[in-house]
Amino acid sequence: MLSFRLKRTLKMGIKNLWMHRLRSTLTTLGVIFGVSSVIAMLAIGEGASRQAQAQIARLGSQNIIIQTVKPPEDQQATGQEQSMLEYGLTYADAERFRDSIPNVQVVVPVRRVSQRAWYRNRKVAVEVVGTVPWHPETSPTHVGMGRFLSSIDMHYKQTVCVVDERVVRELFVFDDPLGQDIKIASDYYRVVGVCSAQEVARDTAAVDSEASRGALGQGGANVGNIYIPLTTVKDRFGEIKVQISGSTGANIEKVELQEIIVKVGALEEVLPTRDILQTLLERFHKKSDYQVVVPLELLRQAKRMTLIFSIVLGSIATISLLVGGIGIMNIMLATISERTREIGIRRALGAKKLDIMVQFLSETLLLTLAGGILGIILGSAVPFLVTHFSRMPTVITGGSLVLAFGISVMVGLFSGLYPAYRAANMDPIESLRHE
Amino acid sequence: MVRALDKTLQENNDGPIVVFEQLRKNYWLGAVELRVLRGIDLTIERGEHVAIMGPSGSGKSTLLNILGCLDRPSGGCYRLGGQEVSQLDDDQLSLIRGARIGFVFQSFNLINQLNVIENIETPMFYQGFSERDSAERAMELARLVGLGDRFKHRPSELSGGEQQRVAIARALANDPLIILADEPTGNLDSASGAEILRILLTLHGQGKTLITVTHDDSIATHAQRIVRLLDGRIKK
Numbered sequence A: 001m002l003s004f005r006l007k008r009t010l011k012m013g014i015k016n017l018w019m020h021r022l023r024s025t026l027t028t029l030g031v032i033f034g035v036s037s038v039i040a041m042l043a044i045g046e047g048a049s050r051q052a053q054a055q056i057a058r059l060g061s062q063n064i065i066i067q068t069v070k071p072p073e074d075q076q077a078t079g080q081e082q083s084m085l086e087y088g089l090t091y092a093d094a095e096r097f098r099d100s101i102p103n104v105q106v107v108v109p110v111r112r113v114s115q116r117a118w119y120r121n122r123k124v125a126v127e128v129v130g131t132v133p134w135h136p137e138t139s140p141t142h143v144g145m146g147r148f149l150s151s152i153d154m155h156y157k158q159t160v161c162v163v164d165e166r167v168v169r170e171l172f173v174f175d176d177p178l179g180q181d182i183k184i185a186s187d188y189y190r191v192v193g194v195c196s197a198q199e200v201a202r203d204t205a206a207v208d209s210e211a212s213r214g215a216l217g218q219g220g221a222n223v224g225n226i227y228i229p230l231t232t233v234k235d236r237f238g239e240i241k242v243q244i245s246g247s248t249g250a251n252i253e254k255v256e257l258q259e260i261i262v263k264v265g266a267l268e269e270v271l272p273t274r275d276i277l278q279t280l281l282e283r284f285h286k287k288s289d290y291q292v293v294v295p296l297e298l299l300r301q302a303k304r305m306t307l308i309f310s311i312v313l314g315s316i317a318t319i320s321l322l323v324g325g326i327g328i329m330n331i332m333l334a335t336i337s338e339r340t341r342e343i344g345i346r347r348a349l350g351a352k353k354l355d356i357m358v359q360f361l362s363e364t365l366l367l368t369l370a371g372g373i374l375g376i377i378l379g380s381a382v383p384f385l386v387t388h389f390s391r392m393p394t395v396i397t398g399g400s401l402v403l404a405f406g407i408s409v410m411v412g413l414f415s416g417l418y419p420a421y422r423a424a425n426m427d428p429i430e431s432l433r434h435e
Numbered sequence B: 001m002v003r004a005l006d007k008t009l010q011e012n013n014d015g016p017i018v019v020f021e022q023l024r025k026n027y028w029l030g031a032v033e034l035r036v037l038r039g040i041d042l043t044i045e046r047g048e049h050v051a052i053m054g055p056s057g058s059g060k061s062t063l064l065n066i067l068g069c070l071d072r073p074s075g076g077c078y079r080l081g082g083q084e085v086s087q088l089d090d091d092q093l094s095l096i097r098g099a100r101i102g103f104v105f106q107s108f109n110l111i112n113q114l115n116v117i118e119n120i121e122t123p124m125f126y127q128g129f130s131e132r133d134s135a136e137r138a139m140e141l142a143r144l145v146g147l148g149d150r151f152k153h154r155p156s157e158l159s160g161g162e163q164q165r166v167a168i169a170r171a172l173a174n175d176p177l178i179i180l181a182d183e184p185t186g187n188l189d190s191a192s193g194a195e196i197l198r199i200l201l202t203l204h205g206q207g208k209t210l211i212t213v214t215h216d217d218s219i220a221t222h223a224q225r226i227v228r229l230l231d232g233r234i235k236k
């Protein structure tokens, strides 16, 4: 009984909107843009915050990461001369961090070298990570098979290594890696453990410093990490990197450590400790050859970036929804004056005020919901394009779709109620006499 | 709600269906009061066929609109089936219009976006008929007025006479007590007009109360009674 009424009302509404389809489409543009802006805004915001959270999970929220950066002024200055450029974090820095800062739990000095690893006749590009036995405490990496590096390995500069699962997959395929020897440069390293691979996100340029990109300039192509005792790395690979570039000749660089990871006891201590570290570094480093990354800060950065998007898209959304709503109200008022006679006829045939109200309100709602659906489609395409071109991750959540529907309904009610009220309260006689 | 009103209308089956006592209708045009109906006393019995005549501007349409509960009188008393109409609210008046009164207008007043069947269904739809019942009844009524082969036509695809037949079918949709026709043949040629008159007379013959406003003496002669209006009063 009620459904026949509803069906008829909706059918009438669709018919009328379809009859004026150009008008209907133009009218809903505001809602379309508004809704799509909202969806894009939320998707970008959600993507950024998830990315930040993933990075934090990867880098450790209680960590402060100090990375070596090639000082900017020297990049041009070196030019032709065959001078040796010495920069970056040093073992002394690591010592100082451990000794002079009270909250520090663990200090992990890391040296990275990009190399090729051989196993039988297979070869892959890897990142050799020279580190200390307590490295796992600062990262979510866990050892699945065998063991991690030990202090004995450190002390005797053993040629042992721990490989991550990616390397295992590429290098060993079906063989059991434990106990096998991998050849890196001119030495053989025995595999003593396998650990989980760290998610290497494509978009962590801010975190991967220039230096960690590797000597062979193929940092991006590394399949995974091979952990080797820091002392062994120093011993076997040295600290001097020679880069031969065609026109400018050879660049010689000396870098002790690529990275020092400092872990503090509690989240609240992260920022104060960061400040102390920075003062300490400023005192001993004349060149700005380091950068401090606080994973916890990434969330704030992500929020700041999201805020800009939110302000821009939010204003677009608000303005287009407001203008769109007013446009729809305007069109509905025009529709009602065009259809005054129809309203009179319906009233004469027994329609109550409420019936007329429902008819026009549902027509407005149909219009805004159609706009909402088109807006959702367009709004989903925008984050897709953003991700495609700027590599910024975006996530469309179910909640944002529900919100988009809610907004469409709100705009429909906002712009439809008054015209529907006007229609319902027209005098039947006047309406019937209307031409 | 429907029940309560039905009862009111049916309880007084024996009394007259329409009673006007000193009915007045005024319009305000700026500061000037235009007195269109100046005290009408009129009683119409069930099943009667009354023709209302009079010169243009004498208030015939105004009277008919009040009769059909589309308009409210400015003064006096109107009882429809024993029910004092001025006490009813807008929803109740809508209900009476939908359930008890069938309108036939000079200019047909069909809804252009709807086809023949949908037009006839409209009053039923507002009374809460089911989809199947209303479709069946609409087709039956369309056949009754001789439009059995025009179900899907739009009003714009029909002749004037055919449109008026759709309007009559629509007026019959809820099986009303009174059919009110305001110059039903005014926009038609004589042949179509005669056909419309024949249908209306048939309906009267089946017991419907028929009140027709007309300028046409040939229609008026079929009425049992002619009420002549002049300057807002009934001419004796």
Ligand SMILES: Nc1ncnc2c1ncn2[C@@H]1O[C@H](COP(=O)(O)OP(=O)(O)OP(=O)(O)O)[C@@H](O)[C@H]1O
Pocket: B027, B028, B029, B034, B036, B054, B055, B056, B057, B058, B059, B060, B061, B062, B063
């Ligand atoms: N809404 C209104 N406002 C002011 N005056 C009105 C209004 N409706 C009707 N009138 C006036 O009331 C008078 C009666 O009008 P009505 O339509 O009842 O005449 P009628 O007898 O039906 O005439 P016709 O035969 O031409 O249809 C007219 O003078 C008209 O101008």
Ligand SMILES: [Mg+2]
Pocket: B060, B061, B062, B182
């Ligand atoms: Mg008239």
